[in-house]
Amino acid sequence: MGLTKENASIGIIGMGDMGKMINACDKPENYDDLKKEFDSLKGVTILPNGHLVSRISDFIVYSVEAGVIDRVVAQYGPSTRVGAIVGGQTSCKAPELAAFDKHLPPDVEIVSCHSLHGPKVNPKGQPLVLIQHRASDQSLRFVEEVLSCLGSKYVYLSGEMHDRITADTQAVTHAAFLSMGTAWQANNQFPWEISRWVGGIENVKINITLRIYSNKWHVYAGLAILNPAAKEQIREYARSVTELYKLMIEGRREDLKRRVKAAGAAVFKSGTEAQDLLLRDEVLDQFSLSNRPREKTPPNNHLSLLAIVDCWSRLGIIPYDHMICSTPLFRLWLGVTEYLFRNPDLLEEALNTAIDDSTFRSDDLEFTFAARAWSDCVSFGDFESYRDRFERIQQYFSPRFPEAAKLGNEMMRTILEKTTATAAAATAPKASGTAR
Ligand SMILES: NC(=O)C1=CN([C@@H]2O[C@H](COP(=O)(O)OP(=O)(O)OC[C@H]3O[C@@H](n4cnc5c(N)ncnc54)[C@H](OP(=O)(O)O)[C@@H]3O)[C@@H](O)[C@H]2O)C=CC1
Ligand SMILES: O=C(O)C(=O)Cc1ccc(O)cc1
Numbered sequence: 001m002g003l004t005k006e007n008a009s010i011g012i013i014g015m016g017d018m019g020k021m022i023n024a025c026d027k028p029e030n031y032d033d034l035k036k037e038f039d040s041l042k043g044v045t046i047l048p049n050g051h052l053v054s055r056i057s058d059f060i061v062y063s064v065e066a067g068v069i070d071r072v073v074a075q076y077g078p079s080t081r082v083g084a085i086v087g088g089q090t091s092c093k094a095p096e097l098a099a100f101d102k103h104l105p106p107d108v109e110i111v112s113c114h115s116l117h118g119p120k121v122n123p124k125g126q127p128l129v130l131i132q133h134r135a136s137d138q139s140l141r142f143v144e145e146v147l148s149c150l151g152s153k154y155v156y157l158s159g160e161m162h163d164r165i166t167a168d169t170q171a172v173t174h175a176a177f178l179s180m181g182t183a184w185q186a187n188n189q190f191p192w193e194i195s196r197w198v199g200g201i202e203n204v205k206i207n208i209t210l211r212i213y214s215n216k217w218h219v220y221a222g223l224a225i226l227n228p229a230a231k232e233q234i235r236e237y238a239r240s241v242t243e244l245y246k247l248m249i250e251g252r253r254e255d256l257k258r259r260v261k262a263a264g265a266a267v268f269k270s271g272t273e274a275q276d277l278l279l280r281d282e283v284l285d286q287f288s289l290s291n292r293p294r295e296k297t298p299p300n301n302h303l304s305l306l307a308i309v310d311c312w313s314r315l316g317i318i319p320y321d322h323m324i325c326s327t328p329l330f331r332l333w334l335g336v337t338e339y340l341f342r343n344p345d346l347l348e349e350a351l352n353t354a355i356d357d358s359t360f361r362s363d364d365l366e367f368t369f370a371a372r373a374w375s376d377c378v379s380f381g382d383f384e385s386y387r388d389r390f391e392r393i394q395q396y397f398s399p400r401f402p403e404a405a406k407l408g409n410e411m412m413r414t415i416l417e418k419t420t421a422t423a424a425a426a427t428a429p430k431a432s433g434t435a436r
Contacts, residue, residue, distance in 0.1 A: 002138075003058055005145045011057030013050040013076060014064035017119035017216070018089055025053045050076030059085045059146055061113070066090040066222030067383055070099040077103035085139050087112040087131075091166065091223035092230075093159035097133055109135035111143045114162065115152065116169075116327045118215065120409060127325050128152035131159050155325045162325075163227050169322050169330040171230035172237050172311070174212060174220050175374050176304050176333070179241075181209045182370035182389070183363055185396045192400075201302065201336045207411050208329055210404035213397050217390040224378045225386065231379050233315065238375040240310040244303060245368045248354045249361070257351050260306050263313035264341045301354035303364045305337045307371075328412055 015026040015034055025047045026034055035046045047053050054060055054076050064072050069090055077100070080086060086108055088096040093112060100110045112131040115123060128147060132140045144154060157165070184191050191206050212220065224230045247256040312319060319334050326334075340346055353360075377386050397404075 003142055005142070005148075008058040008142070008146065009056055010146060011053040011060040013053055013060065013062045013072065014089075016063065018063050018115070025049050051079040054079040054084075055081055057081060057084060059087070059143065061087050061089055062096070063089040065218045066092055066095065066226055067218060069096050070102075073099040073103045077108075078105065080104055080108045082107050083109075085109045085111050085135060085143060087143065089113060089115065091170065091219065092226040093131060093162045094228070095226050097131070097159045100133070109139045111135045111140055112159070113143070113147065114166075115150070116155075116166075116325060118328075120405075121328055121412065124151035126152050126328070127155045129155050129157050129162055129325060131157060131162060133159060153324075157325070164229050165322055165325050166223065167227050167229035167233045168312075168315075168317050168319070169326050171224045171227060171378075172233045172308070173327075173330050173333045174224065175234045175237055175371065175378075176308060177205070177209045177212050177329075178220070178374050178390070178393075179367055179370035180205055180304060181213050181393050181397065182374070183366035184209075185393045186366040186370065187363060189363075190397075190400070201305075201339060202300070204332055204336050204411070205304070207404060207408040208332060210397055210400060211329075211408045213390070213394045214401040214405060217387045217394070218383075220390065221383050221386040225381050225383060231375075233311075234375045234378050236315055237307060237311045238371040240307040240314065241303060241368050241371040244306055244310060244354075245364055248301065248303070248364070251355055253351070253355045256354060260310065260347075260351060263310045264347070266313040267309050267318065268338065268341050269318075298359060299349050299353045299357070301357070301360055301364070302340055302350045303354070303360075303367060305340050306350070306354075308333070308337055309341060332412075 013025060015030070025031070028049050031046065031048045038044045038046050050072065058081065060080060062069060062072060069088065073096075077086070082105075086100060086104055087110065088100070090096045091114060093114070096112060097110070100112075104110065110133040112133055114129040114131075116127040116129065117123065128150065130140065130143065130147075147154075191202070224234060244256065244260070247259070311317075319330075319337075323331070323334075340350060373389070377389060
């Protein structure tokens with residue numbers, strides 16, 4: 001009988017948030033604890049190390065930190081069972097595929113994957129990238145069959161295309177929210193306690209920022225630092241933030257309006273006005289960490305949103321082209337951006353606020369510094385300083401994580417019901433594989 005999901009043995013190396021699913025191991029020192037946790041589950045066998053997982057499994061997924069993938073594959077790859085299929089779950093594929101090519105025996109096939117969502121999101125209907133790097137069509141079908149239990153939507157890409165798209169969808173999105181958190185901490189603010197940050201778009205900014213900072217630093221560091229396209233894009237985002245901020249403080253109203261509206265016209269092309277917005281007021285207002293009423297919210301210039309549209313426009317990125325392979329956070333980010341840009345009165349108000357109102361000046365100054373500092377940190381490629389910056393801010397916000405997680409999960413569920421449907425209707429990414 002051929003290999004089917006019923007008779008195959010599946011191995012997972014790395015049993016963290018994403019990898020806890022079968023023949024699995026983590027580091028040898030975690031063996032006893034994991035055995036206690038999982039051995040009562042039928043069909044799950046915990047083994048002391050990756051050699052033992054590799055030699056008995058037909059499909060092995062490496063689900064370890066992106067920064068250690070080369071070392072871990074070098075260690076366990078040579079023990080891979082003859083004829084097995086190997087994949088990885090890391091968020092940046094260039095180093096992962098290079099490690100597979102370098103360390104796996106030639107009689108092993110490679111089909112990699114990437115679930116485009118975090119561990120607390122229901123995988124059903126979410127994009128799951130499959131990369132047929134060195135494998136027969138039959139092996140790809142086998143991997144599809146095994147992963148079909150997740151109910152995700154397969155997106156077929158090369159490793160290179162995957163990294164280019166996720167630089168736009170993930171790395172720049174994270175850079176924007178990481179910068180918001182950095183600015184709030186630098187000004188010693190808990191934004192939900194300040195009336196200028198309450199209501200609508202601000203709720204999404206706060207919830208997503210806290211969601212990112214409550215996750216593990218290495219997830220964000222890995223996908224930004226190891227992806228060359230991400231460095232470039234994050235630098236361009238920081239440049240847009242800086243240039244727009246300068247126009248604001250110089251009071252150059254017409255230059256600012258011309259530049260932002262031209263960018264908006266390029267990204268939100270005419271003809272799309274009749275489409276439903278991804279997000280609406282009623283939805284945005286439901287998810288506040290604050291108990292203050294929304295009516296009192298003063299207008300914000302939304303520098304972070306003006307800058308992402310400026311950046312997309314300068315880089316020729318049409319974010320809707322990436323919907324089919326987007327993460328939940330990217331869809332929310334696009335949702336709030338679209339909410340601002342497809343409401344001409346709101347956009348006009350933001351642009352006039354940027355010139356006339358100095359309420360947000362010091363927030364925006366810190367945000368500009370932060371965007372540049374994160375960009376430098378990623379460009380230098382220094383994991384330890386990334387970790388240090390991230391964990392300092394994580395600590396500052398940590399008392400609010402439990403409440404923010406509850407509210408954030410609810411917000412994601414409600415909003416994603418809408419944006420997932422839109423994603424399904426979106427076109428496949430340009431110049432890439434197909435989605436089925
Ligand atoms: N979290 C997310 O939202 C998503 C993450 N990913 C990617 O999936 C991968 C896993 O992420 P996630 O599960 O969140 O991270 P975790 O840190 O929770 O899990 C990684 C696990 O791998 C273990 N590990 C490290 N080295 C070895 C080794 N030599 N042998 C066996 N196990 C080892 C780690 O142990 P230890 O902690 O002791 O080092 C840890 O338990 C990452 O590459 C990440 O980028 C992809 C999609 C979403
Ligand atoms: O949705 C996001 O961007 C997240 O933050 C969760 C996440 C993190 C890493 C991935 O490779 C995929 C999803």
